[in-house]
Amino acid sequence: MKILITGARGQLGRDCQSVLSAAHALVATDLPEFDASDAAQIRDQLAAVRPDVILNCAAFTRVDDCETQRALAFQVNAEAPRLLAAAARVLGAHLVHISTDYVFDGARPVPQPYGENDATRPLSAYGASKLAGEQAVRASGARFAILRTAWLYGRHGGNFPKTMLRLVLAQPELTRRVIAEQHGSPTWSWRLAEQIRAVIEARAEGVFHATAGGHTTWFGFASAFLAAMAVPHQLAPCGVADYPTPARRPVNSILENSRLKAAKLDVMRPWAADLAEFVARHRAELLEEAQAAISRPQRTGAKS
Numbered sequence: 001m002k003i004l005i006t007g008a009r010g011q012l013g014r015d016c017q018s019v020l021s022a023a024h025a026l027v028a029t030d031l032p033e034f035d036a037s038d039a040a041q042i043r044d045q046l047a048a049v050r051p052d053v054i055l056n057c058a059a060f061t062r063v064d065d066c067e068t069q070r071a072l073a074f075q076v077n078a079e080a081p082r083l084l085a086a087a088a089r090v091l092g093a094h095l096v097h098i099s100t101d102y103v104f105d106g107a108r109p110v111p112q113p114y115g116e117n118d119a120t121r122p123l124s125a126y127g128a129s130k131l132a133g134e135q136a137v138r139a140s141g142a143r144f145a146i147l148r149t150a151w152l153y154g155r156h157g158g159n160f161p162k163t164m165l166r167l168v169l170a171q172p173e174l175t176r177r178v179i180a181e182q183h184g185s186p187t188w189s190w191r192l193a194e195q196i197r198a199v200i201e202a203r204a205e206g207v208f209h210a211t212a213g214g215h216t217t218w219f220g221f222a223s224a225f226l227a228a229m230a231v232p233h234q235l236a237p238c239g240v241a242d243y244p245t246p247a248r249r250p251v252n253s254i255l256e257n258s259r260l261k262a263a264k265l266d267v268m269r270p271w272a273a274d275l276a277e278f279v280a281r282h283r284a285e286l287l288e289e290a291q292a293a294i295s296r297p298q299r300t301g302a303k304s
């Protein structure tokens with residue numbers, strides 16, 4: 001199939017390129033040459049490429065920045081999927097769009113998971129913009145699959161485990177406090193790319209939850225990652241109140257992949273097994289990247 005990927009140089013987009021290129025013809029696009037929220041660029045690009053599948057990995061993912069840059073958040077996370085869905089409908093293409101656990105308020109008692117049909121109620125501008133994107137795709141009349149994922153990490157781009165690694169390598173003597181009051185499923189972007197491939201090849205349609213199996217907290221995630229990396233570290237669990245952020249985040253981000261399982265399409269694995277494989281595959285590169293970053297000023301902004 002011919003697949004157009006937007007946001008192709010992001011964390012997930014890079015892994016999707018690797019996973020999908022084995023069997024499909026890819027056209028990889030990203031800023032600055034292709035703005036997925038620009039109607040004219042979409043029209044011209046899609047008329048030239050005529051893809052069978054549009055895979056939308058483009059997003060404004062800096063959750064806290066979305067609170068102050070609300071218009072941009074809605075432009076990228078809601079208007080771009082609306083335009084892509086409209087184009088997909090005209091072309092007869094399958095739109096595969098990525099969404100988030102942050103469409104839920106997380107008020108459900110842990111560890112009860114959210115299913116695809118549960119009521120949404122985002123707590124943040126990011127979550128609201130992503131929900132608006134979902135609604136636009138659903139209303140478009142296009143053939144679509146929306147995959148809601150959570151707590152993504154991977155080899156490319158910035159993410160939580162990379163930040164933790166950099167912090168503990170920079171100052172191993174410091175005890176780092178990590179939130180133990182939010183619960184979710186750390187999800188490897190490589191595995192999610194494999195899940196996306198399965199959805200594309202099955203031409204599956206509808207809303208799907210797509211996270212790793214099991215769940216933990218940010219503290220549990222950081223502890224498991226740093227132990228697997230075998231780097232000296234000292235972590236202490238803390239509460240949400242100890243780590244105030246501009247955007248509110250769900251306490252319970254646990255999603256159940258009910259619809260993927262029902263369709264026999266679920267390729268996701270337990271989070272701890274994937275984390276171990278991620279470290280086994282990338283430990284040396286991760287250490288090298290972290291050491292190099294310690295001497296450089298960092299871009300800030302927690303992603304989701």
Ligand SMILES: NC(=O)c1ccc[n+]([C@@H]2O[C@H](COP(=O)([O-])OP(=O)(O)OC[C@H]3O[C@@H](n4cnc5c(N)ncnc54)[C@H](OP(=O)(O)O)[C@@H]3O)[C@@H](O)[C@H]2O)c1
Nearest residue numbers: 007009010011012035036058059061098100149150152304
């Ligand atoms: N990261 C997580 O923990 C997480 C959790 C749940 C769901 N998700 C969802 O998963 C998807 C992939 O996330 P990710 O972690 O791969 O994010 P990412 O690394 O931030 O990648 C997003 C990519 O989209 C690009 N982009 C931004 N605005 C664009 C525009 N107007 N037109 C075209 N491209 C644009 C970004 O470019 P710049 O870098 O230049 O801005 C970046 O390359 C997103 O839909 C996100 O909402 C992520």
